[in-house]
Amino acid sequence: MSSQNATVRQPQREKGRLRVAALLDAAQQVFAEDGFDAATMTAIAARAGASIGSLYQYFPTKEHVADAVLARYAEALYQRMQALQDASPEWRIDQLASELFPTLIRFRADHPAFGGLAESERGPALQATGIRKHMRRYVAEILRPHAPGMDTEQLEAMAAVVLQTMKTAVALTNEIDLPHRPAVLAQLQQMLALYLAAQLPAST
Amino acid sequence: MSSQNATVRQPQREKGRLRVAALLDAAQQVFAEDGFDAATMTAIAARAGASIGSLYQYFPTKEHVADAVLARYAEALYQRMQALQDASPEWRIDQLASELFPTLIRFRADHPAFGGLAESERGPALQATGIRKHMRRYVAEILRPHAPGMDTEQLEAMAAVVLQTMKTAVALTNEIDLPHRPAVLAQLQQMLALYLAAQLPAST
DNA sequence: GCATTTTGTGAGGACATCCTCATATACTCC
DNA sequence: GGAGTATATGAGGATGTCCTCACAAAATGC
Structure with missing residues (x-):
């Protein structure tokens, strides 16, 4: 079941891995502060210093972020x-x-x-x-x-x-x-x- | 602190009291099924057999419904x-x-x-x-x-x-x-x- | 029946959120 | 330096929800 949508990527380079880590750290904080429902993808990306597009490149969905x-x-x-x-x-x-x-x-x-x-x-x-x-x-x-x-x-x-x-x-x-x-x-x-x-x- | 917004009314007639009761019953069910965040005012009104306008006539806010x-x-x-x-x-x-x-x-x-x-x-x-x-x-x-x-x-x-x-x-x-x-x-x-x-x- | 008050209605404005996509930048390897 | 790949970007489409508002219907009192 490790099929992935064409627009969703696994990080291939160190830069990507760092970004994913930063995104997860940011998500952690935002989820902790606001809870799952109130947390927004924009807030997560912003706190990670990334753009929304970057976030969606690695996580197709808010649920996927939470799951990660x-x-x-x-x-x-x-x-x-x-x-x-x-x-x-x-x-x-x-x-x-x-x-x-x-x-x-x-x-x-x-x-x-x-x-x-x-x-x-x-x-x-x-x-x-x-x-x-x-x-x-x-x-x-x-x-x-x-x-x-x-x-x-x-x-x-x-x-x-x-x-x-x-x-x-x-x-x-x-x-x-x-x-x-x-x-x-x-x-x-x-x-x-x-x-x-x-x-x-x-x-x- | 019993001040009320101009557009929000207390029921004055029996009909109004019945409606409020029906709205609260409906809200009870919807909140129980979906939780506060996912519950929608439209769903509450619909389940009570009322229109959204009717709901907002008695409750200025979703929070007020939950509080009631x-x-x-x-x-x-x-x-x-x-x-x-x-x-x-x-x-x-x-x-x-x-x-x-x-x-x-x-x-x-x-x-x-x-x-x-x-x-x-x-x-x-x-x-x-x-x-x-x-x-x-x-x-x-x-x-x-x-x-x-x-x-x-x-x-x-x-x-x-x-x-x-x-x-x-x-x-x-x-x-x-x-x-x-x-x-x-x-x-x-x-x-x-x-x-x-x-x-x-x-x-x- | 007529005026007044209470109750009812639902289209739509304002706003927020999720997510897409076309395009731009950074990196790697030769 | 140049081709190819991975990463980055943010405007905007689609959608959904809260709530307003102008007006209609019903009930009440006379």
Whole structure:
């Protein structure tokens, strides 16, 4: 499916690769500030110091831009998840939980456009739903060594709870006028630990 | 601040009130299906069986329509919260929790446009942020009789956790491909109960 | 029935956005 | 230097949406 329209190009020279990178950086910022719907191609091109024509030379559509941004994010995200999955068998479950928590919060803080793009139903559906599924799988696989005999369906249900709780934590992080924020986040984390402990047998 | 533009009218006759009600019903549906940004005034008017001019006679702006819809929702929501607050001193905290949970889930199920309108930063900001604050206050007041001596800031922080957990539950309810959904929701509820028990002294 | 007020209508102006295309510039390789 | 390719440009077409406005219809009171 790597067919490309005649007017859409892959960068062939260093200059092109730099431009694409600049365009994606700009898109990242604009999406983060305005969200997918309100972001405009003109604004993205302008912030990258390029013309609209240049933007459309590499991305045939606003959705394609968003998908490219998400693909970039996904790569970074999957790396961190893979590291956690590799380490999973050797760690205790509560250690995993208290590692996963700040990992995802930091990721969301470092990639402010991610939430708006990944959670919106409208817009870049291509990558977005795929990312959600991948993340559920990763978390399920991280949990698996600590839940011997549990089937994949149950694991993925638990993973959904874990991920949604993470999303909750991110939402709280961004909430204005919230007193005792660090304490609240700590309580959320503890709440999640209690949940995991209740669902999994005693860890080694 | 009840100043109104010359071209914007309050309904004076029964016919007008009916039309406004029909318009709000239609807006509810369209917002629920398309979200605030993608919803169009033309679609709202059409679904209400009215003309665009008629719509603009009562609502000067799309935001005003959304705000009116939210105001309607808020009224229904505050009623239920007030009932819980009134009953709070006489109930045990775990009873309150297991009442609050389905109450909010049912509310969201009955008012499918609520989430999209209340949670979006862009769009109807007028009502949306106000509703969030009101809800925090309600939950804080519901918790207060069971947390003697706890100051308002701490109560509102707990309320934020409770509300965000509710949002998690709603998100899980709407998640497709989630196996064991009822069991998962029950677990979430139990998780919240554990959290509350840990934060509050033993109830009477 | 007639005057007044409220309600209803839909064509179209103003504006913004996505995207195209013909053309110009920069680069590479011989 | 010149041919060939990749990159750059921005005016403008197509489209869609918000909202206005001049006027028509209906309801009310007398």
